[in-house]
Every structure is written in structure tokens, then in C-alpha cells.
Amino acid sequence: MIPEDLRYTAEHEWVKVDEERVRVGITDYAQRSLGDIVYVTLPEVGSDVVAGQPCGEVESTKSVSDVYAPVSGEVVARNENLTSRPELVNTDPYGEGWMLEIRPNDSAELGGLLDAEGYRRLVGNDEGSSDA
Amino acid sequence: MSSGPRRSPLHSWHVAHKAAFAEFAGWEMPREYPTGVLAEHQAVRTAVGIFDVSHLGKIIVRGPGAREFANRCLTNDLDRIGPGRAQYTLCCRDDGGIVDDLIVYLRSDDDLLLIPNAANAATVAEILGRDVPDGVQIADRHADFAVLAVQGPASAAVLDAAGLPRPHQYMSFLEAGDGFTVCRTGYTGELGYELVVPSEQAEKIWQRLIEAGERFGITPCGLGARDTLRTEMGYPLHGQDISPEVTPNQARLGWAVGWRKPAFRGRDALLAERERGPSRLLRGLRVTGGGIPRPGMAVVRADDAGEVIGRVTSGTFSPTLRMGIGLALLDPSVAAGDSVAVDIRGRRVPAVVVDPPFVDADPRRDPA
Structure with missing residues (x-):
């Protein structure tokens, strides 16, 4: 499942562009590759994140994977529900399983993200990868 | 001959049921x-699950005096059990390091089945072979048998419904002919059975158990x-918690050592270590x-200095x-109940030292 209205990173994050902030999560492909997600670590609200750098972690029973910031900016919200219900990332990755909201420093960075078609091509050529 | 990974005789069933595989x-x-x-x-803790663990090793030790011979090599005391009983034991190096942990099924004084870990089966067979007496044969039968584990409170009902014989006591087994063995053993902490089945019969028996187990909610x-199940019980995994660098004293597996036996591999080193006290202990x-x-994360004291323990x-x-939850090799000064911290990628996260099991489960519990 790859919604048409979202943008994507090669590291399997999705980005929903709002006017002055972007919402971020991991894709359905990523959650399926990881299996049951049991713990999520996210940056504090107010902290700065750098595009392409790890800013959080998702853990399955067996392993831990980084979540990468899709754009540089300030974290303005994070999904506190994931502390007690990390499984929301599995059950509703594009909805209740969202992770962060970031206010981008430079909205031009958004132009570098993949569209749905580009991401579809990526996972089509990338079967078996489990990076999130 | 393919050079790829080895596969279970049930591999095509797993593929058809969309398993995700790991090597x-x-x-x-x-x-x-x-x-x-x-x-x-959750299915195993509350109902019943079925596992293909055919990667486990299978070694047959057969011939006059097979039991005495194995008892001179392995740590636990085979004189504590009789025919039809299984025993958890260790194969150690001369310096006391654990080469493998394994289950021995004592079929008779002249016939033993050993189930070592997949990675160590060949090494265990080699170590046994070093001083095997005339007339005793050691046969590495790794690929000839599948091992199916039926585990959980409803496991007895599933075996009954499948028309399979079922041993009553924990750590006992029955032979059902054609090299087919049903054991009341497992690695989950629940009531459960492990079936050692000739590879060519594996899929038929697996299907029979799945069909019989359907009304009990059997879950592959x-x-x-x-x-996750064995970690909740604190059962060590060879290659992680125990290894040739870890001794039974350190792993707190002294209960699987026949200390009064005159001989077993590693005896002198282990007695000496027991006397002076091990340098670290495996705890929860x-x-x-x-x-x-x-695995590999540092455990530190909870005070400001945060010494690695x-x-x-x-x-x-x-x-x-x-x-x-986790298992850790800790300084012997650390005791159950102590507050410590784990260095999780630079974060010092509070933890409490406990003696496993972590959960209220017991494989000795009899079927309801």
C-alpha cells in the first residue's frame, strides 16, 4: 500500500506535506519487513533533526532499525500514543501509526523526496530490504 | 549439491504458508x-503452537557400554535417570568452556539419542569420537530426522486428537516405532512435546498435528x-548466553553437572573454578x-560513576x-534485586537484576 498523496524517502519513511509542517511515519512496506514493532524511540519536541540522519528507532522483538529524518527542521509534535501502543505502526502505518511532525527549515528540501510512483519503483527493485 | 543453506524437509510447507525465513x-x-x-x-502461552526445529542435531551413540561412555564425557550424571528418560546436559572442553548444551535420550544402556544445537552437532560428534571405545558407534544423523515441537497448555490434547502416543512425565519419552520418538521436552516453559520423526514422514505428521490441533487453535x-519464549524462561542459548568462553559455573548450570562423577570432560577445571568462585554469573x-x-550492551552500576559490571x-x-528483558553475564557482586542500568546506544536505562524465569510458567505442570 503506497498512498498517492504522500512523499517518500529511500529509507522507507513517508512524508505528508502540510502548509508549514510535515508529518512523518514509516511505510507499510517497512512495517511488514520489520514484523511486530514493540518499541519506538522518537526525538523530543523542540529538538532539531537533520535530513538523512537517524532521528529515532523502531524495534522488533529481534532487531532495531533507525528512523531517518526526511527533512531538516524542528520537531513540533510526536505521537505519544506509540509509547504504550507501538503496534499502531503495524496496524495503521499511514494513520494512527504516524511518528513525528517537523517544521522544515527549508521547504525546498521537500522537492528531493520521492513521489508515490518513484517509491513504488524503489520497493519493486528492493525486495527483501528491511531498512526503515 | 547446492552450496546454499540447509533446509528442513518441511521447507515447501513453510514457503506455501508465507513464512519469513532466517538463516x-x-x-x-x-x-x-x-x-x-x-x-x-501468545498462542504458546495460552493455547498451543507448533514449531519446526529440524535444524537441531541428531546423534546416535550405540553399542555395548554406550551410556557409560557418554557419562565419562558429558557433564550431567546419566546414572540419575533410567531408560525412557531424557536429561539436559553439557559437553565441555577440558578448560570447562561449554562446547554445547544438549538433551540425551536414554533408550537403553547401549543406545542413546543426543539432540545438540545445529551449529555444534558436528563438534559434539567429533569430541565424543576422540575416546570412543571399541564396539560403540557414533552416528551423526543430522538430516535423517525432523524435529517437530508442539508446545502450550493444549499440546497434550493435540497429541491425543492426532492419535499419537504421549509420555506422561516431564523429561520422559516414548518410542512409537520406525525411529519415531515422542518426548515431553521443550524450550518454551510450557507443557509440550518434541517429536523426532524420520524426515520422509515429517510432512505427514506435521499435517496430522495441524489438522488435529485446529479446534485447539494450533498456531505454526x-x-x-x-x-522470546525461551528468554522469558531464562533458558540459555548456545552462541549467545553460553559458549566455549563461558563455563557451567558462570552460567549457573551447576545443576546439570554430576559433581560426584569420577570423570567428565572439564571436571578438574570446573571443580577448581567452583572452589575459587566464578568471575561472572549469568542473571536476568x-x-x-x-x-x-x-547482546553486547554494557550493564553498568546505577550510581554516578556507572562502572561497567x-x-x-x-x-x-x-x-x-x-x-x-535480557540475560547478562554480571560481576558476581551483583545480586538479584539490585538496581543497575543498561547502556542502550548511549542512553543509560534503569533495569533490575532478577533470577529467571521472568514469567509464571513451568513445563512440569501436567495437562489439565
Whole structure:
């Protein structure tokens, strides 16, 4: 499942562009590759994140994977529900399983993200990868 | 001959049921099915699960005096059990390091079945072979048998419904002909059975158990759930918690050593270590501060200095407790109940030292 209205990173994050902030999560492909997600670590609200750098972690029973910031900016919200219900990332990755909201420093960075078609091509050529 | 990973005789069934695979000791085995690790784990704790653990080794030691011979090599005392009984034991090096942990099935004084770990089967066979007496044969039968584990409170009912014989006492077994053995053993902490089946019969028996188990909610489970289940019990995994660098004293497996036996491999070194006290001990950790410990992470004192007092050897999320748990080799000054911290990628996360099991489960409990 790859919604048409979202943008994507090669590291399997999705980005929903709002006017002055972007919402971020991991894709359905990523959650399926990881299996049951049991713990999520996210940056504090107010902290700065750098595009392409790890800013959080998702853990399955067996392993831990980084979540990468899709754009540089300030974290303005994070999904506190994931502390007690990390499984929301599995059950509703594009909805209740969202992770962060970031206010981008430079909205031009958004132009570098993949569209749905580009991401579809990526996972089509990338079967078996489990990076999130 | 393919040079790829070895596969179970049930491999095509797993593929057809959309298992995700992982390579384990050179074997490509199901990690989980689409059900997912958490639901598979829960099925074993509350109903029944079925695992393909055919990667486990199978060694047959046969001939006059086979039992006495094995008893001179392995640590536990085979004189504590009689025919029809199984025993957890260790194969150690002369310096006391653990080459493998394994189960010995005593069929008769002249006929033993050994189930070592997949990665160590050949090494165990080699060590046994070093001083095998005339007339005793050691046969490495790794690929000739499948091992199916039926585990959980409803496991007895599933075997009954499948028309299979069922041994009553924990750590006992029955032979059902054609090299088919049913054992009341397991690695989950629940009531359960392990079936050693000739490879060519594996799929037929597996199907029969799945059909018989349907009304009990039988759930195929992968090695992911097997790992969370055994970690909740504090059962060590060779290659992680125990290894040739770890002794039975350090792993607190002294109960699996026949200290009064005149001979077993590693005896002198282990007696000496027991006398002076081991340099570290394997204990449990409950991570109370949020986060999941992973092998290799440092365990530190909870004070400001944060001195390193050991390393995590196994760690996972406990589906039962809904928190991170782990096993760790810790300085012997650390005791159960102590507050410590785990260095989780630079975060010092509070944890409490405990003596496993982490959960209220006991494989000795009889069927309801």
C-alpha cells in the first residue's frame, strides 16, 4: 500500500506535506519487513533533526532499525500514543501509526523526496530490504 | 549439491504458508509466519503452537557400554535417570568452556539419542569420537530426522486428537516405532512435546498435528517466538548466553553437572573454578526504564560513576511482561534485586537484576 498523496524517502519513511509542517511515519512496506514493532524511540519536541540522519528507532522483538529524518527542521509534535501502543505502526502505518511532525527549515528540501510512483519503483527493485 | 543453506524437509510447507525465513547456524528456517511473533508467542502461552526445529542435531551413540561412555564425557550424571528418560546436559572442553548444551535420550544402556544445537552437532560428534571405545558407534544423523515441537497448555490434547502416543512425565519419552520418538521436552516453559520423526514422514505428521490441533487453535510458530519464549524462561542459548568462553559455573548450570562423577570432560577445571568462585554469573535483567537490551550492551552500576559490571548476552521484548528483558553475564557482586542500568546506544536505562524465569510458567505442570 503506497498512498498517492504522500512523499517518500529511500529509507522507507513517508512524508505528508502540510502548509508549514510535515508529518512523518514509516511505510507499510517497512512495517511488514520489520514484523511486530514493540518499541519506538522518537526525538523530543523542540529538538532539531537533520535530513538523512537517524532521528529515532523502531524495534522488533529481534532487531532495531533507525528512523531517518526526511527533512531538516524542528520537531513540533510526536505521537505519544506509540509509547504504550507501538503496534499502531503495524496496524495503521499511514494513520494512527504516524511518528513525528517537523517544521522544515527549508521547504525546498521537500522537492528531493520521492513521489508515490518513484517509491513504488524503489520497493519493486528492493525486495527483501528491511531498512526503515 | 547446492552450496546454499540447509533446509528442513518441511521447507515447501513453510514457503506455501508465507513464512519469513532466517538463516540459523547454516539452516534456513522459519523466523515467523504472517501471524507475527507476538501472536505466535501468545498462542504458546495460552493455547498451543507448533514449531519446526529440524535444524537441531541428531546423534546416535550405540553399542555395548554406550551410556557409560557418554557419562565419562558429558557433564550431567546419566546414572540419575533410567531408560525412557531424557536429561539436559553439557559437553565441555577440558578448560570447562561449554562446547554445547544438549538433551540425551536414554533408550537403553547401549543406545542413546543426543539432540545438540545445529551449529555444534558436528563438534559434539567429533569430541565424543576422540575416546570412543571399541564396539560403540557414533552416528551423526543430522538430516535423517525432523524435529517437530508442539508446545502450550493444549499440546497434550493435540497429541491425543492426532492419535499419537504421549509420555506422561516431564523429561520422559516414548518410542512409537520406525525411529519415531515422542518426548515431553521443550524450550518454551510450557507443557509440550518434541517429536523426532524420520524426515520422509515429517510432512505427514506435521499435517496430522495441524489438522488435529485446529479446534485447539494450533498456531505454526517460527524461531522468533521460540526465542522470546525461551528468554522469558531464562533458558540459555548456545552462541549467545553460553559458549566455549563461558563455563557451567558462570552460567549457573551447576545443576546439570554430576559433581560426584569420577570423570567428565572439564571436571578438574570446573571443580577448581567452583572452589575459587566464578568471575561472572549469568542473571536476568528487567528493563524498567523503557527500551530493549541487545547482546553486547554494557550493564553498568546505577550510581554516578556507572562502572561497567557486565554485558547483555540475550535481550528481547517480553510479550508477557510488555517490557525489555535480557540475560547478562554480571560481576558476581551483583545480586538479584539490585538496581543497575543498561547502556542502550548511549542512553543509560534503569533495569533490575532478577533470577529467571521472568514469567509464571513451568513445563512440569501436567495437562489439565
